[in-house]
Amino acid sequence: MTNNPPNVYLPDMATIVEVVQETPAIKTFRVVLNSEERMRAFHFEPGQVGQLSVLGVGESTFVINSPPTRKEFLQFSVMKVGELTGHLHKLKAGDQIGVRAPLGNHFPYASMKGKNIVFIGGGIGMAPLRTLLLFMLDNRADYGDITLLYGARSPRDMAFGYEVEEWLQRNDMRTVLTVDNGTPEWQHKVGLIPNVLKEINPGPENTVAVTCGPPIMIKFTVQALQELGFDDEQVVTTLEKRMKCGVGICGRCNIGTSYVCKDGPVYTLAQLKQLPAEM
Known part of the structure; x- marks a missing residue:
C-alpha cells in the first residue's frame, strides 16, 4: 500500500x-x-x-x-x-x-526471492537498478548469486562511482564494469554491454535478469540474453522515461491499451511482447 x-x-x-x-x-x-x-x-x-x-x-x-x-x-x-x-x-x-x-508499479522482488539476479545497467539506466540492488543487498539472505554488469560510454560517464568501488570489493556479489572507450587509467573491461554480457556468460537457471539503459542497449542486451538461454519471463526492464502525468489521465504514455504510468513502468519481456510493436 x-x-x-x-x-x-x-x-x-x-x-x-x-x-x-x-x-x-x-x-x-x-x-x-x-x-x-x-x-x-x-x-x-x-x-x-x-x-x-x-x-x-x-x-x-x-x-x-x-x-x-x-x-x-x-x-x-x-x-x-x-x-x-x-x-x-x-x-x-x-x-x-x-x-x-x-x-507506478515496482520490481517483482518478492517473486525473485531465492533466485540469482543479473543486473545490466547502461549509463543513467543504473539509477533504477541501484534501487533494487541496494534493497537486495540490505536483504542479502533472501537472494541467490548477484551479478552486476554496469557500462558507460567512458569512465567519466559512470555514475555512482562512490558506491561502485564498494561493490567491487564485496564478496557477496560480482561486479563487472565496462566502457565503450577506455583510458590508460581504466582497469576494467572495454566493450559494448551486450558483448561483455555474453563474455561473462551468466546461466539462466533459476535466474532473473534486470536491465535498464538506452533503448539501443536494451534491444541488443535482450538479444544477448536470449542467446544465453533466458526466456521472456526471466527478463525485466523499466520504461519510466515514457511516463508523463503519472496517473493515467493525459494518455501520452500508452502503448496500445497499456499505460506505462499505471501498468508499468516495470515490465517483463513477456509482457512487452504482448503490446503493439511500437517500442
Missing part, C-alpha cells in the same frame, strides 16, 4: 539536502519532504517513480533510486537533456522542489 498525498495532482514540497555531481551530465538530488509526518509515513517499493517539479517550469518523471530500506532521504538522479532538467541542475542544497510520489 502506497501513501499518496490526498490529491495526486498536488506535489509535496521538499527541501534538497544534498546535490551530488555524478558525471558532467548527471546530478543526484537527495531530498526530504517538508512535512515530517509525510516523510515518516512515506512508503514506496523498489522501481517506483516520482514527478519532480520546478515552479513555473514543469515536471518530469524520475525513478526513486534510494531503496526503501534507507529512508533518511529520497534520491533522484537527473541527466541534463532539456529545459526542465537544465533548471533542476541549477538547484542547490536548501532549494525547494515539488515531489509527486510514489507512482
